[in-house]
Amino acid sequence: MNDFLAERVAAQATSSFTEHLAAARPELLPSNRVLPTDASHLAPHGTTVVAMSFAGGVLMAGDRRATMGSMIASRHIEKVFPADQYSVLGIAGTAGLAVDIVRLFQVELEHYEKIEGTLLSLEGKATRLGAMIRSNLGLALQGLAVVPLFAGFDLEQSMGRLFSYDVTGGRYEELEHHSVGSGSVFARGALKKLWRPGLSEAEAVRVGVEALFDAADDDSATGGPDPVRQLWPVVYTVTRTGHRRAPEHELARVAGDIFEQRSIAGREA
Amino acid sequence: MTQQFYVSPEQIMKDRADFARKGIARGRSVAVLSCRDGIALVAENPSPSLHKIGEIYDKIAFAAVGKYNEFESLRQAGVRYADVRGYSYDRVDVTGRGLASVYAQSLGAVFTAEQKPFEVELTVAEVGHDVGSDHLFRLTFDGSIADERRFVVMGGAAERVAEAVIDGWSAEASFAEAIQLAAKALREDRTETQLSLEVAVLDRNSETERGARRAFRRIGPDELHELLTGPI
Numbered sequence: 001m002n003d004f005l006a007e008r009v010a011a012q013a014t015s016s017f018t019e020h021l022a023a024a025r026p027e028l029l030p031s032n033r034v035l036p037t038d039a040s041h042l043a044p045h046g047t048t049v050v051a052m053s054f055a056g057g058v059l060m061a062g063d064r065r066a067t068m069g070s071m072i073a074s075r076h077i078e079k080v081f082p083a084d085q086y087s088v089l090g091i092a093g094t095a096g097l098a099v100d101i102v103r104l105f106q107v108e109l110e111h112y113e114k115i116e117g118t119l120l121s122l123e124g125k126a127t128r129l130g131a132m133i134r135s136n137l138g139l140a141l142q143g144l145a146v147v148p149l150f151a152g153f154d155l156e157q158s159m160g161r162l163f164s165y166d167v168t169g170g171r172y173e174e175l176e177h178h179s180v181g182s183g184s185v186f187a188r189g190a191l192k193k194l195w196r197p198g199l200s201e202a203e204a205v206r207v208g209v210e211a212l213f214d215a216a217d218d219d220s221a222t223g224g225p226d227p228v229r230q231l232w233p234v235v236y237t238v239t240r241t242g243h244r245r246a247p248e249h250e251l252a253r254v255a256g257d258i259f260e261q262r263s264i265a266g267r268e269a
Numbered sequence: 270m271t272q273q274f275y276v277s278p279e280q281i282m283k284d285r286a287d288f289a290r291k292g293i294a295r296g297r298s299v300a301v302l303s304c305r306d307g308i309a310l311v312a313e314n315p316s317p318s319l320h321k322i323g324e325i326y327d328k329i330a331f332a333a334v335g336k337y338n339e340f341e342s343l344r345q346a347g348v349r350y351a352d353v354r355g356y357s358y359d360r361v362d363v364t365g366r367g368l369a370s371v372y373a374q375s376l377g378a379v380f381t382a383e384q385k386p387f388e389v390e391l392t393v394a395e396v397g398h399d400v401g402s403d404h405l406f407r408l409t410f411d412g413s414i415a416d417e418r419r420f421v422v423m424g425g426a427a428e429r430v431a432e433a434v435i436d437g438w439s440a441e442a443s444f445a446e447a448i449q450l451a452a453k454a455l456r457e458d459r460t461e462t463q464l465s466l467e468v469a470v471l472d473r474n475s476e477t478e479r480g481a482r483r484a485f486r487r488i489g490p491d492e493l494h495e496l497l498t499g500p501i
Contacts, residue, residue, distance in 0.1 A: 017352055028353075028356065107356050115348055
């Protein structure tokens with residue numbers, strides 16, 4: 001009897017919100033859904049997210065478009081979210097699942113912090129996110145893949161770090177910069193030319209917006225800055241003091257500068 | 270064959286209650302005060318890591334006296350309850366009243382059904398827009414629940430400490446004033462002048478001042494020293 005009780009207490013002593021949900025309320029997990037074999041056409045897809053390091057931190061930026069086939073499903077969607085005070089994540093892939101995984105990951109980190117009384121290490125957070133993506137593998141094979149990009153400030157090493165993932169939950173640390181989503185090829189090309197070591201925070205914001213601009217130029221599923229609706233990419237930076245969302249007016253100015261420069265240059269490609 | 274003696278239900282309940290009260294009376298006190306800046310939670314606690322005060326959710330905190338293992342398991346259960354609720358509905362749907370009622374049910378069930386009652390007393394504090402909309406729920410070992418106003422004091426010398434708090438309490442107090450008042454009241458009961466205090470606050474204006482949804486903040490030793498010695 002006592003052994004049984006002790007086992008039960010030990011089994012309940014988890015700091016992981018996901019494990020608790022899997023035991024207590026499995027139907028709430030994003031991965032526990034039954035869907036037809038090819039479900040890729042059912043839900044909107046979010047597209048391009050770029051991330052890069054700069055002097056004193058990391059930056060992540062995402063465009064605002066979600067598509068369903070050749071249609072634009074949303075012009076306002078946000079794909080970059082704060083995970084906790086010192087990390088952000090951006091998600092490309094099936095929008096509905098992505099948003100749920102983000103929410104679960106946010107609660108996961110906060111839950112650990114409240115139960116244990118300390119923050120999870122950046123490595124620990126990155127591993128946890130990998131496990132969540134892996135649990136989604138079944139849905140990924142049905143066409144509902146979610147591919148995140150994770151960036152945060154490592155308080156122990158005192159530097160910003162980037163992690164990319166594949167659909168099987170494989171976790172890879174990226175140096176300098178990285179991008180995911182349908183426009184990532186073009187964004188990556190732009191980043192290769194625009195990024196340099198030791199960018200300031202303001203310069204990094206500009207590089208992020210410009211890389212998305214280039215992605216939107218060549219990829220129909222990526223939305224560019226929209227001066228008509230006053231829609232700009234979502235840009236987060238993470239430094240030693242925590243995460244910060246770049247305000248609208250700053251992004252409007254940066255996007256305006258890029259429009260102006262490119263109009264003056266008047267180049268076709 | 271031996272037969273069990275008959276013990277009346279009244280006697281059983283009285284014995285259990287006496288047992289729990291004795292356990293709680295050995296503990297050092299905790300004071301939770303509502304004030305202008307929010308809710309201040311002050312505990313006398315010699316350990317810097319075994320907390321008596323904890324965060325449950327955005328606007329909700331937890332304070333306890335009694336046996337550490339018992340209230341810690343209740344705190345963790347509270348965090349799980351709140352996080353599941355907030356994840357499956359919305360963050361605003363997690364309320365102090367809901368949590369307090371879950372605690373009352375579990376404490377009540379343990380009191381009547383288990384071998385021994387929990388030797389704990391809890392406060393669930395929820396910060397609102399002003400002092401009038403703050404909620405302080407006090408829960409005792411048998412599952413009784415009381416909706417308190419202004420402040421709650423729990424622990425061995427609760428009555429003496431409460432008397433000291435009641436004279437100085439004001440709805441217009443800042444955190445510094447409230448924490449100083451609580452520290453002074455907790456000293457009433459002790460002979461030593463230097464108490465080790467564990468202090469946390471639920472910040473009423475966390476969104477506007479810190480940009481944080483989570484109102485709970487621990488006051489570290491340096492900040493606490495400044496608050497206690499600085500001018501009001």
